[in-house]
Amino acid sequence: MNGVVRTLSTTRDVLRGWGHRVDIVSPDQFLSIPCPTYPEIRLALAMPGAVGRQLARLAPDAIHIATEGPLGFAARRFCLARGIPFTTAYHTQFPEYLARRTGLSPRLFWRYIRWFHRPAERVMVATQSIRDDLRAHGIANLHHWGRGVDLACFTPDAPPPPEFDVLPRPIQLYVGRVAVEKNLEAFLSGAYPGSKVVVGDGPAMEQLTAAFPEAHFLGRRSGRELAGCYAGADVFVFPSKTDTFGLVLIEALACGTPVAGFPVPGPKDIVTEKTGALSENLDRAIAAAVFCEARDCADYGASFSWEAATRQFLSGLEKVEPEGVGAMALAPA
Secondary structure, three states, rough: OOHHHHHHHHHHHHHHOOOEEEEEEHHOOOOOEEEEEEEEEEOOOOOOHHHHHHHHOOOOOEEEOOOOHHHHHHHHHHHHOOOOEEEEEEOOHHHHHHHHHHHHHHOHHHHHHHHHHOOOOOEEOHHHHHHHHHHHHHOOOOOOOOOOOHHHHOOOOOOHHHHHHHHOOOEEEEEEEOOOHHHHHHHHHOOOOOEEEOOOOOOOHHHHHHHOOOEEEEEEOHHHHHHHHHHHOOEEEEOOOOOOOHHHHHHHHOOOOOOOOOOOOOOOOOOOOOEEEEEOOHHHHHHHHHHOOHHHHHHHOOOOOOHHHHHHHHHOOOOOOOOOOEEEEEEOO
């Protein structure tokens, strides 16, 4: 489970609640292998033509290609060969993400990103910063698709975990994948006093727990337990520089917790002067953010609605002509 998966699954649920039929073409329907360096993600090994036959059988009214992996590639090829319009989305800054993992230049990966998205009728993006970045790299036809929060779950009154009872304040919290692209060292090596808490799991867990024994690693939490971690913290720290949005930012804010981060896409599109602080020096951002009012953060976080975000997604879809049978196909990698 990550931000992209939560976005797609929640969008699916809202659409179905509105009476739409949503079919998902996903790796669990095919033989698959773990993604190198990210084994939680499965890469599908679909036979040639398998995705196209599935889409033809579904006869969708619209096709949205969610990510740039093998199934998205197959769906793109099928649509282009038959002149079928489709939309795509840019969920992750893959060029920078892959550059961190491979040591290669991001420019090499931007070539693939441009090639993949250019034929789309619309490319859905979550923030203005990412829109500007994609446009600068030659990708047009951009459409805003925001994000939301489960406001029934993420509230300021969520009970904090018992582990917080004995921790020195201020409690500085990170929630998310524990991996190299999340830049956790910038947070864990900081000198700001108090307690550093990490909620999540990932391939860098063993390395980071050994390197930073004074930090508190709580593992995975979800639902109301996760909300309690947000609500019980004094500041939420987001050290990543490769996210396009960061659902955890607005989840933290909805729980009344201010955000500290770097002035990069994602945080700079979301965090305001009343709800957090951004700085190239993360300790300075934390020092400023802890003085933000919880009420201001919670009110702002409550403005992010999944219903509004899903309406934006729906308005960006392109109908297949001639009209199908009322189906919509999502084709993630």
